[in-house]
Amino acid sequence: MVAFSRVSSLSHWFLLLLLLNLFLPVIFAMPESYSFNCPDGEYQSNDVCCKTCPSGTFVKAPCKIPHTQGQCEKCHPGTFTGKDNGLHDCELCSTCDKDQEMVADCSVTSDRKCQCQTGLYYYDPKFPESCRPCTKGTVCLILWQMTLFGGDFVVWVVQDFLLEISMANVP
Numbered sequence: 377m378v379a380f381s382r383v384s385s386l387s388h389w390f391l392l393l394l395l396l397n398l399f400l401p402v403i404f405a406m407p408e409s410y411s412f413n414c415p416d417g418e419y420q421s422n423d424v425c426c427k428t429c430p431s432g433t434f435v436k437a438p439c440k441i442p443h444t445q446g447q448c449e450k451c452h453p454g455t456f457t458g459k460d461n462g463l464h465d466c467e468l469c470s471t472c473d474k475d476q477e478m479v480a481d482c483s484v485t486s487d488r489k490c491q492c493q494t495g496l497y498y499y500d501p502k503f504p505e506s507c508r509p510c511t512k513g514t515v516c517l518i519l520w521q522m523t524l525f526g527g528d529f530v531v532w533v534v535q536d537f538l539l540e541i542s543m544a545n546v547p
Contacts, residue, residue: 418443419462428460432484435464451484458486475507 414425421438429435429448434457437447451457455466469482472490480489492507 417460421462426462428462431457431459433457434466435462454482456482456484456487
């Protein structure tokens, strides 16, 4: 009888330790505050959903009343925001590399756009700044350029055949 009760109490302790081992990490991993998703066109600031600021501006002070807009301020020269946002600063405008020329200047709503200078072509799509010179006696020009998925895709022709499709220097 003594042996049976000792086994029974040990199994209770074992079960208790097993349950603690399983549930303590879950309990301590819980966030301090309730996490929630804001609807489209809003962002979370502390425990409040605020309406986003329009492109060309940033959040100077978040809202205090849910589903209202806080204080938005226009981007400073040399910075931009390309879409509605909940950012606390505008993004810095990119610069064109030495082998590139500017196609469109930076504005408060869009980044600077650059392309390879005349006589050069994009060598590696992963590194849009990798402009290479065209070899002598070849044709090296842009066949067409289009914007897809937020990036400018350029198709280049060298020696009258399709060489590559590359992504221009558009962050």
